[in-house]
Amino acid sequence: MQIFNYHPVTGEYLGNGIARPDPLEEGRFLIPAHATEVAPPEAGERQASVWADQAWSLMEDHRGEIYYSTVTGEPVVIEYLGDVPKELTGIAPGDFQIWDAEAETWADDLQALNFLHASALRTERDRRVREVYDAAVMQLLRERRKAVAMAGDVAIVDALIADWDAYVDALCSLPDQPGFPWQGPDDLVVPWPEPPATKTA
Known part of the structure; x- marks a missing residue:
């Protein structure tokens, strides 16, 4: 039998x-x-x-299949028989997304994205201050000392230093501008200020 x-x-x-x-x-x-x-x-x-x-x-029977926690977004491998728990979904989340229970799909986490964009923009701003502004002003200060030592005119150099100070002020005020942080530092609408010329003659 x-x-x-x-x-x-x-x-x-x-x-x-x-x-x-x-x-x-x-x-x-x-x-x-x-x-x-x-x-x-x-x-x-x-x-x-x-x-x-x-x-x-x-x-x-979904054993061995990968689902995703709608709470954490972490992948979960099903190891048991039965229905898939409601807090799991077969849709993989993208970067910086949270679960929209009403739409039953992932949606952009705007708060996290804004934080990411703001952090990236501040990093790029600080790089410009460090690599562009600092280098230019140091060069101008050397030229000013040379002009003073030779009893020359420092008005042009002082004007350029003032231009660079205005430039760095504009950089530092970016977080106060409407639309900050935009879509990060590479967004074409970011009002990056143009660095002034450094030539004194």
């Missing part, structure tokens, strides 16, 4: 076999534990036949 084996814990159908005849009673067969003579239903895609309460049923 054919029998059908199932997992002792999950009840999942494992395969069939042949029951041994009962040596003490002719026409009777020995059915081992975790087996039944009832045939399981045919499982479809992402399904498993499960024995429970003395009957077979079909359960969803």
